[in-house]
Amino acid sequence: MAGTKKVVTKFATQGGAIVSVxxxxxxxxxxxxxxGCSESGLPRVRRFTNxxxxxxxxxCRALPLD
Ligand SMILES: [Zn+2]
Structure with a gap:
């Protein structure tokens, strides 16, 4: 459920998209x-996810579509 997740960090990509932790x-x-590219990572501890x-x-050079 989306309501159970909270964005804690954001990184700007080379392409101008956002990677959200x-x-x-x-x-x-x-x-x-x-x-930008809809990739995602497997669950890890915060430091490794960052x-x-x-x-x-x-x-990543993919641009967000919207
Ligand atoms: Zn990407």
Whole structure:
């Protein structure tokens, strides 16, 4: 459910999209989702999710469609 997730960090990508790090409240894990290419990451602890999100933001050139 969308209501159980909270965005905790956002990274701007090379292409001008946003990678959001979200907390899944029900289990305490964090995931990232890219608004440009719709890729997302597997649930991890926050520090690793931030690293993954930032790595993706550094290389992603996809533009958001809306
Ligand atoms: Zn992306």
């Amino acid at each position: 979200v907390e899944a409240r029900e289990n305490g894990w964090f995931e990232w989702e890219c608004s 690293d993954d999100a930032q790595s993706h933001a550094d290389v």
